[in-house]
Amino acid sequence: MPFRHQLTRPGTAGIGKTALFLFAGAHPDHLYFTGRNTKAATEVIAEISRISPSTKATFLECDLGSRATIREALKNFVSDRLDIFIANAGVMSCPPALTADGYEIKWGVNHMGNATVFRLLLPVMMRTAEQPGSDVRFVNLSSQGHRAHPRPQGIRFNEVKSLSSPILWTTYGQSKLANIIYAKEIARRYPSITSVAIHPGVIKTDLVNNASPGLRALVYITHPFGLMKPKEGAYHTIWAATAKEGLESGEYYEPIGKKICGDAACKDIELAKRLWEYTEKELEGFVAPL
Secondary structure: OOOOEEEEEOOOOHHHHHHHHHHHOOOOOEEEEEEOOHHHHHHHHHHHHHHOOOOEEEEEEOOOOOHHHHHHHHHHOOOOOOOEEEEOOOOOOOOOOEOOOOOEHHHHHHHHHHHHHHHHHHHHHHHHHOOOOOOOEEEEEOOHHHHHOOOOOOOOHHHOOOOOOOOHHHHHHHHHHHHHHHHHHHHHHOOOOEEEEEOOOOEOOHHHHOOOHHHHHHHHHHOOOOOEOHHHHHHHHHHHHHOOOOOOOOOEEEOOOEEOOOOHHHHOHHHHHHHHHHHHHHOEOOEOOO
8 A cells, every 4th residue: 555654653662663664665755653762763763764765754752651742742743644653552561650641551651642642643644534545544553451451341440540450450451442442433433544453463572571570471371382573563563554455444453354353342332432532531622622
């Protein structure tokens, strides 16, 4: 699929960085990527230039747990179009903490951080979708870990600004469930944007390498034949961003291109609407009203 401008978050490590290099091979006009590591970003830009000298690459430095840094970073997004938005950023196994904006860290980064960038860039995505021949896509990276969401609620909205959950996996699970149903709700509200959620695969990146010893052991025990390499994980991202067939807006996919219906929470239309309304309320006064 031909495209001109694409944004990956983050793009300084793991499958985000690998996906950028694969996209560079298609020689787009401009690649934007976010992250916090400026040294790594310089190296990424140099490699993109080597792969595709005609492609401009711009690093948007920000902390996804801080709206202030997100808004400041996006001042450097100066394009009049955005064809592909890949919400790749996430945290998994980390000590209990609150973000700068007061959210439980996994909720604040995995959902609110991604949603904040999306909402700030939604106007340019909508304008791009109006242009002849456009094919605008939003790809939200979720995880099989969404299955750990709290039951029966799916999301405990009363706990997303606290450290009160006794089970850390449920906080990760509800943030990854949010990635799935937020993508579904985008598809419902904005049919001119192809919006999907994907599980990239279980990949040997810093998300696993920096996990607690117990969690690392669980990952390797449940995947006895080994973990995927970052490049293999990026393949599913590329598929979701470029596939001409077999991709339905609003769906969730596991590698590669396997549509997964998920449990009741994944299909809960009212929960998806509530998540959208909650997110809009949280961002009120920060993003332009719809």
